[in-house]
Amino acid sequence: MVDDGVGRVLAALDGQGLGEETLVIFTADHGFSLGHNGFWGHGQATWPANAHRAAFSIPLLMRQPGRIRPLQSSSLMVSQIDLFATLLDHAGVDAAASGPSPARTLAPLLDGRPLAWADDAVFMEQEETRAIRTRRWLYMKRFQGSPNNPFHDELYDLVADPEERVNRVDDPELAGVAAELRARIDVFFDRYSDSRFDLWRGGAAKSNSDKPWLWRDAWGKEWREVF
Numbered sequence: 001m002v003d004d005g006v007g008r009v010l011a012a013l014d015g016q017g018l019g020e021e022t023l024v025i026f027t028a029d030h031g032f033s034l035g036h037n038g039f040w041g042h043g044q045a046t047w048p049a050n051a052h053r054a055a056f057s058i059p060l061l062m063r064q065p066g067r068i069r070p071l072q073s074s075s076l077m078v079s080q081i082d083l084f085a086t087l088l089d090h091a092g093v094d095a096a097a098s099g100p101s102p103a104r105t106l107a108p109l110l111d112g113r114p115l116a117w118a119d120d121a122v123f124m125e126q127e128e129t130r131a132i133r134t135r136r137w138l139y140m141k142r143f144q145g146s147p148n149n150p151f152h153d154e155l156y157d158l159v160a161d162p163e164e165r166v167n168r169v170d171d172p173e174l175a176g177v178a179a180e181l182r183a184r185i186d187v188f189f190d191r192y193s194d195s196r197f198d199l200w201r202g203g204a205a206k207s208n209s210d211k212p213w214l215w216r217d218a219w220g221k222e223w224r225e226v227f
Contacts (some may be wrong), residue, residue, distance in 0.1 A: 026060075
């Protein structure tokens with residue numbers, strides 16, 4: 001069904017002579033586990049929420065004949081947030097985000113030029129779970145401010161354990177790695193979170209919360225779900 005629908009969209013663009021003028025992006029809003037790591041659904045399907053690969057790994061395909069070199073691929077760690085800077089750059093628009101943004105442009109790759117990022121990592125958040133994924137590590141940091149809901153962090157070695165089955169957060173040999181990854185998560189969200197919508201600091205949900213009772217437990221009955 002999806003293949004047929006995408007084909008109809010591309011055929012319509014070509015039929016109107018707009019194929020080479022239109023950047024088509026095929027992606028999704030989240031991944032979906034079909035039993036991977038013992039759950040079904042996306043990151044919100046477990047308690048606490050998770051950031052396993054199946055829950056967050058999504059397709060990102062771009063097509064524009066004449067503008068994008070076909071049949072390219074990249075192993076860079078890319079986030080949907082990076083689409084913001086990429087689209088502006090690809091369209092030749094010189095504009096800045098209204099606030100601090102971690103978006104990085106992929107435009108050089110679309111033009112067939114080499115691209116490397118100094119910090120090849122992505123960050124994720126699902127209410128009470130924040131995470132960083134690098135080529136080597138996945139660290140899930142859990143919110144600790146809910147008195148009646150104690151959570152535990154998780155650490156996975158993606159080289160030795162690519163299926164993310166063995167939580168090594170309590171391994172003394174990896175204490176330094178765990179501390180570094182936790183610090184990187186804190187630095188990222190301290191820099192880019194809007195305090196009005198930062199649930200970890202008593203902010204409201206920007207749209208809605210799946211667990212309003214959790215945040216009332218942390219911040220009191222006066223906590224508001226919507227800003």
